[in-house]
Amino acid sequence: MADPVVKAVILARGLGTRMRRLDGTAPLDREQAAVADSGVKAMIPIGRPFLDYVLSALADAGYREVCLVIGPEHHVVREYYTTTVVPSRVSIAFAIQERPLGTADALAAASAFAGDDRFLMINSDNYYPVAAFEALRRLNGPGLAIFERDSLVRDGNIDAARVQQFAIVKTTLTGELADIVEKPDAATVEALGPDVFVSMNCWIFGPAIFKACRSVGLSSRGELELSDAVRFSMASLGERYSAIPFRAPVLDLSSRADIAAVAARLAGREVRL
Secondary structure, rough: OOOOOOEEEEOOOOHHHHOOOOOOOOOOHHHHHHHHOOHHHHHHHEEHHHHHHHHHHHHHOOOOOOEEEEEEOOOHHHHHHHHHOOOOOOOEEEEEOOOOOOOHHHHHHHHHHHHOOEEEEEEOOOOHHHHHHHHHOOOOEEEEEEEEEEHHHOOOOHHHHOOOOEEEEEOOOOOEEEEEEEOHHHHHHHHOOOOOOEEEEEEEEEEHHHHHHHHHOOOOOOOOOHHHHHHHHHHHOOOEEEEEOOOOOOOOOOHHHHHHHHHHHOOOOOOOO
């Protein structure tokens, strides 16, 4: 059995266009508004930066080395985790994605940090269950956590309209990833039956993913997409991904409208870095 994973990569380079957009929600305090305007979603203050809660959950699950993939302009993130707060339960490294060319390009920026080790990869604007982190780090190979769509709506802060835009996951009878369907239509979803699971970008990868990230072309959106890299790794590199299902919420901090709901869910939660 492989040793449990101790490394994690957090994609924090996103432009945060939805977070910058005024959406008619309750007004933010001055500090929240300033960070929202910058588009750095991970640093939205909810008592303390949202990313602190994510890092604390990773440490609770046994991860010890974390790489934040940021842009060259994100000095505030680097300064905070090297000067303002210096975590003791996890070490923090940084990788620079020079231009916002998509999630596969962002992940490729962390290749030196990962080396030949397996690692967790997550988004910086999601708060995932610790149980998902724990289950993934004990896999013997690549895999992902998949989340029941109804649970995300019922127990989290993601509404039904938004969750319908998430990529759905098709699995084999043996519990492996068969395909990821971006922007699924109603017929595709209906064919899956009552239990529909989606990807929230919570993965365990091995070094093969970096070859896949370097091998894919631009998508129709003009980006290098992680989902395309995963498909390439399955079709051309022989990678097989375990899909671990969860009926649990993932908090999503995508827009200003999410801040109050996420803050309420995280209120009183202990953070230890």
